[in-house]
Amino acid sequence: MNPPHVNTATATPQTFTIDATLPGVSFLGAARSEFAKLKALRTSWWLSIITVGLGGFIAGAVAFSFQHFLADDPYFGGGALQLAMQGQTGSYFAMIFLGSLGVIAITTEYSSGAIRSSLTAVPQRTLLLSAKALALAVWTAVVSAVLILLSHLLTSLIAEPLSVGDIFDAEIAGVYAATWATVVLTSLLGFGLGALLRSSAGGIVVLAVIMFVLQIVLSILYGVTDGAAWVETLMQAEYMSLVDSFTNPEAGEFSMVPAIETWQAGLGLLAWVAVPLTLGALRFTRRDA
Amino acid sequence: MITAENLHKRYGSKTAVDGISFQLQPGKVTGFLGPNGSGKSTTMRMAVGLDRPTSGSVTIDGKPFSQHKAPMRTVGAVLDAGATHPGRTGRAHLKVLAATHGISASRVQHVIELTGLGEAAGKRIKGYSLGMNQRLGIAAALLGDPAVLIFDEPVNGLDPEGVRWVRSLARQMASEGRTVFVSSHLMSEMSQTADHLIVLGRGRIIADAPIHELLDSGEKRVLVRTEQAADLANALVAEDVTISHIDAETLQVSGMDPRSIGRRALEARVVVHELTPQLTTLEDQYMKLTGEHVEYRSGGTLEEAAQ
Numbered sequence: 001m002n003p004p005h006v007n008t009a010t011a012t013p014q015t016f017t018i019d020a021t022l023p024g025v026s027f028l029g030a031a032r033s034e035f036a037k038l039k040a041l042r043t044s045w046w047l048s049i050i051t052v053g054l055g056g057f058i059a060g061a062v063a064f065s066f067q068h069f070l071a072d073d074p075y076f077g078g079g080a081l082q083l084a085m086q087g088q089t090g091s092y093f094a095m096i097f098l099g100s101l102g103v104i105a106i107t108t109e110y111s112s113g114a115i116r117s118s119l120t121a122v123p124q125r126t127l128l129l130s131a132k133a134l135a136l137a138v139w140t141a142v143v144s145a146v147l148i149l150l151s152h153l154l155t156s157l158i159a160e161p162l163s164v165g166d167i168f169d170a171e172i173a174g175v176y177a178a179t180w181a182t183v184v185l186t187s188l189l190g191f192g193l194g195a196l197l198r199s200s201a202g203g204i205v206v207l208a209v210i211m212f213v214l215q216i217v218l219s220i221l222y223g224v225t226d227g228a229a230w231v232e233t234l235m236q237a238e239y240m241s242l243v244d245s246f247t248n249p250e251a252g253e254f255s256m257v258p259a260i261e262t263w264q265a266g267l268g269l270l271a272w273v274a275v276p277l278t279l280g281a282l283r284f285t286r287r288d289a
Numbered sequence: 290m291i292t293a294e295n296l297h298k299r300y301g302s303k304t305a306v307d308g309i310s311f312q313l314q315p316g317k318v319t320g321f322l323g324p325n326g327s328g329k330s331t332t333m334r335m336a337v338g339l340d341r342p343t344s345g346s347v348t349i350d351g352k353p354f355s356q357h358k359a360p361m362r363t364v365g366a367v368l369d370a371g372a373t374h375p376g377r378t379g380r381a382h383l384k385v386l387a388a389t390h391g392i393s394a395s396r397v398q399h400v401i402e403l404t405g406l407g408e409a410a411g412k413r414i415k416g417y418s419l420g421m422n423q424r425l426g427i428a429a430a431l432l433g434d435p436a437v438l439i440f441d442e443p444v445n446g447l448d449p450e451g452v453r454w455v456r457s458l459a460r461q462m463a464s465e466g467r468t469v470f471v472s473s474h475l476m477s478e479m480s481q482t483a484d485h486l487i488v489l490g491r492g493r494i495i496a497d498a499p500i501h502e503l504l505d506s507g508e509k510r511v512l513v514r515t516e517q518a519a520d521l522a523n524a525l526v527a528e529d530v531t532i533s534h535i536d537a538e539t540l541q542v543s544g545m546d547p548r549s550i551g552r553r554a555l556e557a558r559v560v561v562h563e564l565t566p567q568l569t570t571l572e573d574q575y576m577k578l579t580g581e582h583v584e585y586r587s588g589g590t591l592e593e594a595a596q
Binding site for chain 1: 354368369371375388
């Protein structure tokens with residue numbers, strides 16, 4: 001008797017069914033995955049360590065020189081608020097470093113090709129991009145909170161008249177909260193630029209132009225046009241000027257153009273971040289990966 | 290099940306995929322065969338939503354891939370070795386992907402063992418060989434225990450043991466009722482793995498048939514070695530039989546099966562010391578099929594080029 005002939009090509013195959021009780025893709029899962037990516041990236045650690053280290057160093061240096069001036073001149077006009085703000089100078093560096101991290105958080109996926117793995121796991125592109133943005137925001141929020149607290153601690157311990165407990169002073173806490181928000185927003189600005197340009201170098205250069213070059217160009221333009229009103233408006237809407245108006249209660253005192261209201265500055269900053277983020281998201285969701 | 294309907298993809302003025310339609314069945318390994326640049330990878334990329342079709346559609350179980358609630362459990366794809374971040378370890382790469390679907394650490398460990406990554410899982414991907422990268426890609430594809438597997442040129446860079454492993458993996462996955470879609474530009478690879486073949490040339494389907502049909506449609510040839518080649522050739526002469534002399538002792542016979550050749554040899558009292566059915570017909574079929582469809586053709590011999 002012949003054994004039954006089995007032909008895999010013609011036998012009616014069973015169909016494999018997916019176990020529907022197992023979890024599918026979720027926003028929280030995707031955000032956790034994106035956070036793990038940031039954690040696994042050496043650049044994240046380097047940029048964050050430099051941010052906190054440099055910020056702490058600057059805060060210490062500011063505090064010592066403040067103390068020095070105070071010893072020379074007991075009437076040196078620096079109150080606790082002044083000192084607290086000066087102590088947070090490191091946040092400007094935090095903006096460029098964590099803004100660059102924002103750029104790299106997305107461009108590294110393209111330069112390495114990992115984006116293809118990411119998108120085959122999470123093909124819902126808006127979900128993937130939002131999860132990425134959230135993970136980045138959480139990371140930079142933690143790093144900048146550490147930076148702000150460390151700077152406060154160093155300044156208040158080294159110099160008078162700021163004391164550790166002044167962090168609960170409404171005005172000082174307000175400055176810290178606003179500074180914290182601008183650092184996180186700037187990292188998202190970098191993220192938007194990265195999504196839009198898909199190039200680390202391009203994204204970081206544009207970020208640097210926004211942060212450092214625009215104000216110089218506008219100042220020159222202001223001089224050339226003899227202080228034209230439209231240039232003044234542009235200067236007020238310029239990114240770093242908005243940062244100043246938003247974080248510094250005494251903004252405008254020493255600048256060429258008057259400061260705008262804090263809430264206006266806050267809206268302006270949101271707009272600055274929203275534009276590249278929206279354009280970047282559009283590009284991310286439409287283009288071939 | 291993967292279904293493509295009138296799928297087109299153009300990059301600028303270049304047409305990569307030119308209106309193809311097919312349907313892949315679960316429980317089978319479907320080979321996707323074609324020369325380089327024929328549109329295989331583009332088609333696979335469109336299936337998982339990396340590229341958008343210019344027109345037409347490709348769906349998985351009736352829905353675009355991105356509309357599935359559990360993409361990793363629906364499709365596992367290995368599109369190119371190296372779709373990873375070089376600074377991460379293999380295990381970190383798998384864990385990052387697993388996190389999106391809440392896949393357990395024990396499953397991560399399981400696919401690491403299954404694909405033979407072993408020790409390498411703890412090392413940075415930067416130092417991986419092409420073969421290791423392929424194994425990592427396959428591990429990532431298997432993480433979700435998916436119903437559909439898409440492998441683009443999976444044996445590239447693998448050692449012979451790895452090649453055998455990929456073949457048996459593809460077969461095993463199909464036997465479990467999964468849809469397995471494997472591309473290659475090598476017919477010999479497909480003939481050992483696939484149940485069904487879709488042959489692509491210049492973005493168009495030039496054959497879509499079970500592999501045995503493609504084999505049967507080919508000319509059958511038999512290699513015969515004998516010290517009395519001339520005598521045997523005379524004995525075999527008949528209508529529809531073509532005999533070519535490879536060398537003094539070797540004949541290639543088409544139009545007659547080995548059994549008949551052996552019988553004729555006995556009748557003619559010719560001693561035959563080799564009688565081999567030629568298994569290269571599939572390769573020949575492929576060359577014949579794609580002959581007019583290759584985009585890059587060797588431009589001649591090196592001697593010609595040197596002149």
